[in-house]
Amino acid sequence: MSDTPSEELQAGETGEPGAHQTELERRTGIVARWMRQGWNYPNAVGALDAIWDIHAAHAGSDREHLEGQRIEAAVAGRLMLIRRMGKANFATLQGDGAPGDWDDASGAAPNRIQLYLRPQDLDEASAALLDDLDLGDIVCARGFLFRTQRGELTVHVERLQALAKALIPHPEKHHGLADQEQRYRQRYLDLLGNPETAERFRRRARVLSVLRGELERSGFLEVETPMLQPLASGAAARAFATHHNALGADMFLRVAPELNLKRLIVGGLGRVYELNRNFRNEGLSRRHNPEFTMLEFYQAYAGFGEMMDLTETLCRTCAEAAAGVRFDSAGVEIDMASPFVRVRMYDAVAEAVPDLPGEKELRDPVVARECAGRCGVPLEDGWGSGRILLELFEHKVEPGLVQPTFVTHHPAEVSPLARAVDGDAYLTERFELFCGGLEVANGFSELNDPEEQLGRFAQQQREREGGDDEAMLTDEDYVRALRYGMPPTGGVGIGIDRLVMLLTDSSSIRDVVLFPQLRQVDGSASPEAGGEPEG
Known part of the structure; x- marks a missing residue:
């Protein structure tokens, strides 16, 4: 895996200003070399285990049980974190989202699993791949399950396959994608970096x-x-x-x-x-x-x-x-x-506006307009008393309906x-x-x-x-x-x-809209500019 002065790599940690361009060039060079060797974004992955199924099936399996059974696993996903422990490497693999009804009392992330990678345990092609992998890369890992001394369910990897290269470094893990507008424009990064999204x-x-x-x-x-x-x-x-x-x-x-x-x-x-x-x-x-x-x-x-x-x-x-x-x-x-609660519109306005004229009286456009004026509700010419009642409601009642x-x-x-x-x-x-x-x-x-x-x-x-x-x-x-x-x-x-x-x-x-409408990026307008009032 790529050299770094840090023993733990997390998404987006790329160092000095201009590092993104340097990283893009370096990673593009890796892909070019892979392609010269016959790699071409493979899609023949084979049968895979869903990460959440692995967690669900083996939540109660202790270290001794897993060691005695040699339970094989094949998982695919994105590398989100890499830790070096001497000659061994640990990585966190993030797969697809968990089912909507997932409920795990341990608090484990249902779409993540730890990988354990040692060069001597891998075949030649897999071992050669280690130094070329970066955070954000999409890989397939095959091996068997075990638990670490800390009790974390882990895949001991024996075969590793690169499926896609992340040419651009991902946002930094701890801060996620902080720019709110960028989260809307690049929802894919928002989804990757913010589980709550x-x-x-x-x-x-x-x-x-x-x-x-x-x-x-x-x-x-x-x-x-x-x-x-x-x-x-x-x-x-x-x-x-x-x-x-x-x-x-x-x-x-x-x-x-x-x-x-x-x-x-x-x-x-x-x-x-x-x-x-x-x-x-x-x-x-x-x-x-x-x-x-x-x-x-x-x-x-x-x-x-x-x-x-x-x-x-x-x-x-x-x-x-x-x-x-x-x-x-x-x-x-x-x-x-x-x-x-169920309430008639006039009654709701009467409760919010002191000295509101009676319901029948308020149907007179002149009376309704005078009442709106006293309440500071803006009106347009030509509106009848019904529209004025609606405006009174929207200004004086609606914001308080919690x-x-x-x-x-x-x-x-x-x-x-x-x-x-x-x-x-x-x-x-x-x-x-x-x-x-x-x-x-x-x-x-x-x-x-x-x-x-x-x-x-x-x-x-x-x-x-x-x-x-x-x-x-x-x-x-x-x-x-x-x-x-x-x-x-x-x-x-x-x-x-x-x-x-x-x-x-x-x-x-x-x-709550995956791809909301936004103004074109031209350096002159924010998404809110020219929009309706926030209320």
Whole structure:
């Protein structure tokens, strides 16, 4: 193994400034020599043992048992640490991540195992390889298991094969990849150097698996609807636009799958869900990524009450799988074991804003605007009292919603696809779920009156013509589908990225998206520049 003044090598310890370039040249020279000798990034590795299986199978095996059995092992992975002990060498090999349900009371890293390498125990080709190996190299080691005097399970290596060369030294082990933006841009290094990052994404995968399992057990059918759409509708958002050359038509990346999923309800599928990406051409912030993952599910013959119950069950089950039903987030214990709070939007605002006008009185746009002015809530011209109530809520209530809370009965003005409350067309049967100061879910009893829906679309069109480029576009085919008859239906959207942020105590959406959108590196802008406010 490569000479060094240190007896212990750890990833990234390369010495003086400029050492990375020197190391690149040295390591590239080694690869060139190997290739002249016939090596060419081999993939004929043969059967391998999973490192976590070795730990699990032999956790209770003592030194005497292993010495008496001569249990052979073949492992592959990346060299993460090398220690010289006279003529012998010890190395730490890191393999693939452990299964998500790994539980080892000893605290041993399930994807790492120690290698013991002595030149006299190796075949000629393997012994010749020792001096050329560097930290970060990927190797295959074959030998037998034993325990050291300290009790560490170890592979006594008899054959060693180089599979890939790390030409660039890895980040220093003790400090990992400290630059947060570099961790986002080079996620592969983040995963290699920070075990907590890999664990965060394993927990995300468990959340997705739990959601699919729960919905399928409840009779929902997973479906896929188009990402490219001729009309960007289904949510109040700006869309990414492109052009389909063969069709000669402008197309849009979808902002939501909602209208297509409800078309399937009209078609008789009854219970459907989609777990996939949406795209919105908006700013970047710690809560917003232009490409994000949503779960949307729709159930015929259900209303917003039943959908709240199902949403609560799904979130609690996800928490149990990924964090526990009581977990810390931003320094506060979140309790998902207890029933979620349910409060009407007006009542939540009334509790937060002293001397709030009565509910009916606040529906007067003049009164609502005066109230917002007293509260210091900024408004835009043309907003009605329903939008103003929403702004009061978002500024005065939402940041303080730490425990799981359903906020219900939103104004129809800000809920163009939701069914109105019987006897009160000003309000809708809609809810949003907030937790940890984040909006996690949005759902409602779906509007299935085609003429009322057409009128709501017309109002959205007037708002768009008035300068609101996020107002929803009219989808005439969707209205046509409603005219064939849609049963009473409840629908919900859950923001997966935000739910995972909550369950993993992550402060930024970039921490829970493997490859988040970032500004191009040009030396002039940070990822946050020009984005939306952090709140």
